[in-house]
Amino acid sequence: MTGPSQPTNQGPSYLSPRDPASYRAGFACVVGRPNAGKSTLVNALVGTKVAITSDRPQTTRHTVRGIVHREDAQLVLVDTPGLHRPRTLLGNRLNDLVMGTLAEVDVVGFCLPSDQKIGPGDEFIARTLAEIRTPVVALATKAHLVDSKRLVEHLIGIEQLGDFADIVPVSSLEDYQVDVVSDVLCSHLPVSPPLYPEGELTDEPDRVMVAELVREAALEGVRDELPHSLAVVVEEMNERPDRTPEQGPLLDVHVTVFVERQSQKAIVIGAKGARLRDVGSRSREGIEALLGTRVFLDLHVKVAKDWQRDPKQLQRLGF
Numbered sequence: 454m455t456g457p458s459q460p461t462n463q464g465p466s467y468l469s470p471r472d473p474a475s476y477r478a479g480f481a482c483v484v485g486r487p488n489a490g491k492s493t494l495v496n497a498l499v500g501t502k503v504a505i506t507s508d509r510p511q512t513t514r515h516t517v518r519g520i521v522h523r524e525d526a527q528l529v530l531v532d533t534p535g536l537h538r539p540r541t542l543l544g545n546r547l548n549d550l551v552m553g554t555l556a557e558v559d560v561v562g563f564c565l566p567s568d569q570k571i572g573p574g575d576e577f578i579a580r581t582l583a584e585i586r587t588p589v590v591a592l593a594t595k596a597h598l599v600d601s602k603r604l605v606e607h608l609i610g611i612e613q614l615g616d617f618a619d620i621v622p623v624s625s626l627e628d629y630q631v632d633v634v635s636d637v638l639c640s641h642l643p644v645s646p647p648l649y650p651e652g653e654l655t656d657e658p659d660r661v662m663v664a665e666l667v668r669e670a671a672l673e674g675v676r677d678e679l680p681h682s683l684a685v686v687v688e689e690m691n692e693r694p695d696r697t698p699e700q701g702p703l704l705d706v707h708v709t710v711f712v713e714r715q716s717q718k719a720i721v722i723g724a725k726g727a728r729l730r731d732v733g734s735r736s737r738e739g740i741e742a743l744l745g746t747r748v749f750l751d752l753h754v755k756v757a758k759d760w761q762r763d764p765k766q767l768q769r770l771g772f
């Protein structure tokens with residue numbers, strides 16, 4: 454969580470790769486339709502919780518990097534918001550971001566959930582990936598959720614979908630073939646010294662992680678249309694002054710949850726504010742665990758009308 458946020462190619466030898474002549478390092482990007490298992494896979498590869506997962510689609514709005522440190526390679530994973538067809542201005546911006554990322558990385562992992570039939574969303578992504586020169590490894594995610602007959606059917610479907618460098622079935626939660634995915638992705642990286650110091654797991658700023666934790670809590674158990682209408686901004690994070698040593702440090706965190714309509718505000722807040730209190734206490738626990746300090750969380754819900762379509766609002770919300 455701490456340390457330099459820029460990759461460094463020089464400086465002290467954080468790592469002592471066994472054989473510099475064969476040590477590989479580079480970037481991989483994980484794409485796939487919403488809910489395809491991208492974040493879960495990144496977490497499994499890195500071995501710690503870096504991206505936020507939830508049962509709701511499109512929870513990953515920001516590019517989150519996880520870094521896999523191996524004896525023979527360093528794999529910097531860029532988790533994307535999910536490549537999907539642009540519907541709103543926000544969608545367009547996300548897709549620009551995704552396309553830029555795809556062209557820059559060394560290898561792309563394309564997640565296709567085994568428990569779902571290959572559909573128009575996957576075909577759209579496959580066509581997009583066919584336009585870039587980056588090698589693409591197809592990943593049949595959530596393989597343990599289906600029987601072998603269905604898995605074979607799925608693998609055949611994937612083969613017909615595009616020209617992939619490899620196809621690997623994987624179950625991130627069940628720890629099936631996660632190491633194979635790591636091997637295959639690393640095999641596409643260039644020979645290079647490590648790009649980041651050892652021990653660095655993500656260079657995502659704390660604020661973004663905090664916002665994602667609040668967003669995850671605010672989305673829990675609410676209607677399907679709400680995810681698209683919800684943005685979280687961390688307004689301020691300050692250590693409270695004048696704390697005695699007995700009291701210990703306390704971090705004041707001020708967060709605004711933006712929704713598009715008054716009716717959505719009511720959903721987030723709940724009857725007599727009960728739901729918001731619950732969201733607050735759950736996200737506070739997550740933030741305390743993330744930052745390793747006690748936290749006072751000040752949570753507000755505001756209506757920013759049609760923020761998804763308004764460029765000024767988008768800029769303000771950090772997109």
Ligand SMILES: Nc1nc2c(ncn2[C@@H]2O[C@H](COP(=O)(O)OP(=O)(O)OP(=O)(O)O)[C@@H](O)[C@H]2O)c(=O)[nH]1
Pocket residue numbers: 485486487488489490491492493494505506507508509510511512513534535594595596597598623624625626627
């Ligand atoms: N059993 C099982 N469930 C999985 C596996 N991978 C993902 N899931 C579940 O599938 C759901 C979606 O996974 P995510 O990793 O959040 O999917 P995502 O592609 O990052 O989703 P977005 O951020 O919405 O684009 C979550 O409820 C996960 O727990 C797996 O290997 N096995």
